[in-house]
Each structure stands twice: as structure tokens, then as C-alpha cells.
Amino acid sequence: MKNKFYQYIQNLQDRICKGLEETDGSTKFREDIWERPEGGGGRTRVIENGAVFEKGGVNISAVHGKLPDSMQKLFNVGEADFFACGLSLVLHPKSPMVPTVHANWRYFEMYDDKGNVIQQWFGGGQDLTPYYLFEEDATHFHQTCKTACDKHNSEFYPKYKKQCDTYFWNAHRNEARGIGGLFFDYCKATDDSSDSEQAKQISMENWFNFVTEVGNSFLEAYVPIVEKRKNLLYSDANRTWQEIRRGRYVEFNLVHDKGTLFGLKTNGRIESILMSLPPHVQWVYDHHPEKGSEEEKLIKVLEKPIDWV
Amino acid sequence: MKNKFYQYIQNLQDRICKGLEETDGSTKFREDIWERPEGGGGRTRVIENGAVFEKGGVNISAVHGKLPDSMQKLFNVGEADFFACGLSLVLHPKSPMVPTVHANWRYFEMYDDKGNVIQQWFGGGQDLTPYYLFEEDATHFHQTCKTACDKHNSEFYPKYKKQCDTYFWNAHRNEARGIGGLFFDYCKATDDSSDSEQAKQISMENWFNFVTEVGNSFLEAYVPIVEKRKNLLYSDANRTWQEIRRGRYVEFNLVHDKGTLFGLKTNGRIESILMSLPPHVQWVYDHHPEKGSEEEKLIKVLEKPIDWV
Numbered sequence: 001m002k003n004k005f006y007q008y009i010q011n012l013q014d015r016i017c018k019g020l021e022e023t024d025g026s027t028k029f030r031e032d033i034w035e036r037p038e039g040g041g042g043r044t045r046v047i048e049n050g051a052v053f054e055k056g057g058v059n060i061s062a063v064h065g066k067l068p069d070s071m072q073k074l075f076n077v078g079e080a081d082f083f084a085c086g087l088s089l090v091l092h093p094k095s096p097m098v099p100t101v102h103a104n105w106r107y108f109e110m111y112d113d114k115g116n117v118i119q120q121w122f123g124g125g126q127d128l129t130p131y132y133l134f135e136e137d138a139t140h141f142h143q144t145c146k147t148a149c150d151k152h153n154s155e156f157y158p159k160y161k162k163q164c165d166t167y168f169w170n171a172h173r174n175e176a177r178g179i180g181g182l183f184f185d186y187c188k189a190t191d192d193s194s195d196s197e198q199a200k201q202i203s204m205e206n207w208f209n210f211v212t213e214v215g216n217s218f219l220e221a222y223v224p225i226v227e228k229r230k231n232l233l234y235s236d237a238n239r240t241w242q243e244i245r246r247g248r249y250v251e252f253n254l255v256h257d258k259g260t261l262f263g264l265k266t267n268g269r270i271e272s273i274l275m276s277l278p279p280h281v282q283w284v285y286d287h288h289p290e291k292g293s294e295e296e297k298l299i300k301v302l303e304k305p306i307d308w309v
Numbered sequence: 310m311k312n313k314f315y316q317y318i319q320n321l322q323d324r325i326c327k328g329l330e331e332t333d334g335s336t337k338f339r340e341d342i343w344e345r346p347e348g349g350g351g352r353t354r355v356i357e358n359g360a361v362f363e364k365g366g367v368n369i370s371a372v373h374g375k376l377p378d379s380m381q382k383l384f385n386v387g388e389a390d391f392f393a394c395g396l397s398l399v400l401h402p403k404s405p406m407v408p409t410v411h412a413n414w415r416y417f418e419m420y421d422d423k424g425n426v427i428q429q430w431f432g433g434g435q436d437l438t439p440y441y442l443f444e445e446d447a448t449h450f451h452q453t454c455k456t457a458c459d460k461h462n463s464e465f466y467p468k469y470k471k472q473c474d475t476y477f478w479n480a481h482r483n484e485a486r487g488i489g490g491l492f493f494d495y496c497k498a499t500d501d502s503s504d505s506e507q508a509k510q511i512s513m514e515n516w517f518n519f520v521t522e523v524g525n526s527f528l529e530a531y532v533p534i535v536e537k538r539k540n541l542l543y544s545d546a547n548r549t550w551q552e553i554r555r556g557r558y559v560e561f562n563l564v565h566d567k568g569t570l571f572g573l574k575t576n577g578r579i580e581s582i583l584m585s586l587p588p589h590v591q592w593v594y595d596h597h598p599e600k601g602s603e604e605e606k607l608i609k610v611l612e613k614p615i616d617w618v
Binding site: 032046048053055057158172173243247250251254261264265270271274275277278280281282283284285286 | 341355357364371472481482553556559560563564570573574579580583584586587588589590592593594595
């Protein structure tokens with residue numbers, strides 16, 4: 001399973017980068033191959049100063065070795081070996097009319113001292129962070145997520161949509177980071193899970209098919225939105241609003257995001273982890289959008305996540 | 310003691326704001342009075358878009374009530390009432406030639422169920438974050454800190470200078486946030502402390518005199534540096550460097566700073582806490598200064614804090 005999934009994300013990284021380069025039209029991803037001293041490494045691909053994408057990364061990594069102390073604590077286990085691989089992407093478009101997007105698909109294995117797999121699971125999701133709300137874009141993104149989910153289990157979309165709203169909650173601001181999408185974790189096979197009746201009927205093979213279905217839906221979920229909005233005109237005021245909202249993105253990633261904090265505290269490759277941070281950001285003291293403005297409309301939706309499909 | 314110290318920081322806030330407004334010359338602090346639902350409140354003063362200061366705050370607060378769960382855990386105590394007051398300031402100048410400065414002076418009390426004070430201590434410090442290193446400025450700042458310390462105890466400056474370098478360490482970047490200054494905490498009287506011989510000879514009154522000595526030294530430590538550098542010419546490239554370095558400031562404050570995280574997790578006034586974040590910030594993937602440049606010279610000093618006096 002680990003080889004199969006790693007093959008998949010290598011291929012997916014190629015497909016996603018190609019698709020995004022076509023949409024951008026002016027620049028290409030640069031690639032950095034890196035090694036992790038304790039085992040494994042990654043292939044980071046970053047785009048900067050494109051016509052459409054101001055900054056972004058589509059990164060894969062596959063790491064292995066002794067489970068770090070912090071992970072032992074998190075998973076409530078003792079010393080063990082592990083393997084983890086995944087694809088993480090964040091794209092910050094230049095235009096405030098084009099939403100930021102984040103996605104991640106990952107697989108994790110833990111071994112006993114004889115090298116037998118004792119635990120294995122998938123996790124991931126994809127979510128959208130607009131600066132101006134086009135309701136049809138939100139609906140398109142969520143409908144694409146739902147279509148991918150429904151091919152596997154009709155309970156997945158509502159469950160993982162809700163988990164996404166819960167996870168990407170900027171608690172200190174009392175608002176969501178964006179308009180959500182999907183978030184799932186600890187997706188385990190029958191004998192490892194007693195979460196629900198649903199989970200009991202699912203093998204790791206089934207989970208692989210589901211997770212890759214979501215991965216395959218990414219370009220379809222995001223690119224049509226980019227194409228529709230990338231040539232819209234915008235003002236300096238729109239851009240200022242985008243940069244202020246990007247500040248909230250930074251706050252979420254550095255204060256609340258478990259993946260980011262985990263990476264920072266376990267000696268991950270800093271530049272690959274923090275490629276998620278936006279290029280130009282502003283903090284303005286006690287900023288509030290005007291009543292009845294488009295900016296306020298966005299805030300209202302972030303304060304109380306709604307159902308898009 | 311609590312009334313005396315709160316009087317002091319109210320007066321100090323006035324003096325510092327006045328001094329900084331004179332240095333800026335073009336704009337004034339705006340004031341927001343706020344109340345904490347659970348008890349107490351604060352007086353936030355923020356400056357934005359001045360000739361010298363692009364953004365900054367000089368805030369005081371005095372809060373009291375039941376010790377929040379997170380603080381009970383931190384101090385390893387059960388339920389108790391508390392009082393805390395302090396002054397916090399951060400100033401982000403517009404010119405990359407003028408350093409950012411941070412300072413904080415605070416007092417804390419805890420009570421038993423009869424209202425008797427069972428614990429009390431002072432904490433605080435001041436530290437400088439330049440974007441371009443003028444060694445004489447670093448020396449001036451540290452010398453002013455040392456002079457204030459030496460009036461009270463010759464061991465204070467070396468001890469609190471070292472604690473400052475340790476505290477403001479951006480661990481995930483393996484570099485200091487800035488060039489340091491002073492950092493002290495849990496400054497308690499004889500019968501509450503067995504830390505060292507030194508502490509045993511110090512009363513709360515002595516600590517009050519020390520902490521206010523440092524507070525009184527702030528304008529002298531910082532303003533002459535601002536005056537010397539505020540009219541220097543700088544390029545767009547200098548400004549870009551400043552904005553990139555401000556990103557590291559954000560990273561420290563949101564990932565490592567105990568005060569910020571504590572505020573965010575205990576329902577503090579968000580806008581007063583996050584006034585510390587810089588106005589315009591950049592994140593550039595895998596940025597490294599040129600060999601032999603002024604930018605690289607700064608990095609080398611941040612990687613290995615040095616003695617300035």
C-alpha cells in the first residue's frame with residue numbers, strides 16, 4: 001500500500017503542477033529535492049510571481065524512521081518505526097478575485113519491532129479560501145467534493161464537510177479560515193476501527209480508492225474557478241482586503257494548524273512547510289469592513305459556515 | 310503593591326506615548342478603552358501610518374478574577390483568584406534602518422480563598438529587532454539596559470541578557486528574533502524564592518524599584534537610535550528585506566511567544582494582543598541574503614547572539 005500510494009502522489013504532483021502551469025500561462029514550478037537526515041525526503045515544487053499564482057507550492061514527501069517523541073505522545077504509543085507520505089499544496093493567487101486553495105492527501109504506517117504493520121491510515125482533504133465570495137464558485141467546489149465522495153459512501157460528504165468546518169476554525173477570531181471543503185483523518189480498515197458501522201465495511205483498498213478519487217477531483221474542483229475569475233479587474237482596495245485576509249491565513253497556519261506545528265517541532269524542512277504562507281500580507285489594527293459591503297458579506301459566511309450543496 | 314505598580318504603568322504609558330509622538334512628529338496614538346467580561350480591562354494605544362512609526366501599540370491592562378484553567382496548569386496550582394497588570398509595547402518603524410522594539414513590564418498576584426496574597430511577582434524586559442545592523446545602536450541599547458540593571462544588582466544584566474537571548478529564540482529558524490536586551494520573570498521576594506543567594510536579599514519593594522528603573526530607561530534606550538536613523542535613505546530592496554524579516558517576527562510571536570499564545574487561548578482582547586504584528590509582511594520561498602551583504606551580516610549575528618557591552 002505504501003508503494004502504491006507513493007506512486008500515486010508522485011504522479012498526482014506531476015498532473016497538478018502541469019494543470020496549474022497551463023492555467024498560469026507565464027511561469028513554471030521550480031523543484032527542490034531534499035533529504036531528511038533521519039530517513040526519507042521530499043520533492044518540493046514552488047511557483048512564484050506567476051501571472052495568476054503569486055506564490056504556491058505542490059509538495060510531496062515520504063519519510064520514515066523512529067517515531068519522534070512528539071508523535072508517540074500524540075498517538076499514545078511507545079517507541080515504534082513509522083512511514084508517512086503525502087502531497088500538500090497551497091496556492092495564493094495574485095488576484096483577490098481568485099480564491100486561495102489548500103489540499104493534502106497522506107498515508108501513515110506504524111510497525112512493531114519485527115517490522116509488521118500494526119497501524120495504517122489515510123488522511124487529507126481540500127478547502128477553499130476566497131477573498132470575495134462568488135456563491136456559484138463555492139457551490140462548484142463543494143459539488144465536486146460531494147461527487148467524489150458519493151461514489152464511495154453517501155455519508156462521507158456531510159461528515160467530512162463538517163469536519164473541515166470544525167478543523168479550519170480560527171478560534172481566536174471566531175471565524176472559519178475559508179468556506180471549507182473536505183477534511184478526513186485516521187481513515188482505517190475494519191479491524192483497526194470501531195468508529196461507526198460505515199467504517200467497518202471499508203478496507204484499506206477502499207480507502208485508497210476514496211482518497212485517490214478526491215485527489216483526482218482537485219483540478220476539476222479548483223481550475224474552473226481560477227479560469228472564471230483570473231481576468232476580473234480589481235482595485236487597490238480589493239488587494240488590501242486580500243492582504244488583510246491573508247493575515248488570518250497566517251494566523252491559522254501558525255497558531256492552530258496541527259500539520260504546520262508538527263512539522264516545525266519535529267525538524268521538518270522549514271521552507272517546504274512554510275511555503276503555505278502568503279507572499280504579501282498586512283495587519284491593520286482593528287479592521288472592520290463597511291456595512292453592506294462585499295467584504296462584510298464574506299465575513300458573515302465565515303462566522304457561520306453554510307451548506308453549499 | 311498592585312495599586313502602586315498600576316499607577317506607575319499608567320503614568321509610564323503617558324510618558325512613552327508622548328516621547329514617541331514627539332519623535333514621529335506627524336501623528337498621534339489613538340486610544341481604545343476595553344473591558345474584560347471576567348474582570349478588569351485595559352487602555353490600548355495604537356499608532357498607524359506615522360512619518361516614523363508604520364504601526365505600533367503601547368498598551369496597558371489590569372485584569373482580575375478566577376485563575377483560568379490554562380494558568381492553573383501553568384503555575385501548577387488549583388483554583389485561585391488572581392490580579393495581573395502590565396504595559397506591553399511594540400513599535401514597527403517604516404524605515405528598515407530603524408529597528409523594531411518590544412518591551413513589557415508586568416506584575417502578578419494570586420490569592421487564597423480568604424483573599425490573602427499567596428504569590429506575587431514581577432516580570433518583563435525590552436529587546437531590539439534591527440533589519441540592518443548598526444553596531445553602535447546595539448551597544449547603546451544594551452548599555453542603557455546594563456546601566457539600569459547595575460544600579461540594583463551587578464548580576465542582573467548578564468543574567469537577564471542571557472535569558473532574553475534564550476527566550477526570543479526562533480527555534481524552527483535556528484536564529485534569534487533580534488539582538489536581545491533584557492528578559493526577566495518570576496521576580497519574587499525572599500520568602501517566595503530559593504532560586505539563588507541574590508534573590509534572597511531582595512524584597513518586593515526592591516523588585517518594584519528595579520522593574521520601574523528598566524521601564525524608565527526605555528525611551529533613553531530606544532529614541533536616540535530612532536533619531537539617528539530615521540532620516541537615512543533606503544531602497545526598495547532594503548524595504549523588501551525588512552518585510553521578509555518581519556515575517557520572522559510574526560513567526561516568533563504566533564509560534565513561540567508565550568504571552569501571545571496565552572492571550573489568544575484565554576479570551577484576551579485579540580486586537581490588543583495582535584497589535585504586535587507588523588503592518589506589511591512578506592514571505593519569499595527559501596530566501597537567502599547575498600554573501601558579504603549587510604543582510605547576511607545581520608543573519609550571522611542572529612544565529613549566534615553576541616555580547617554588546
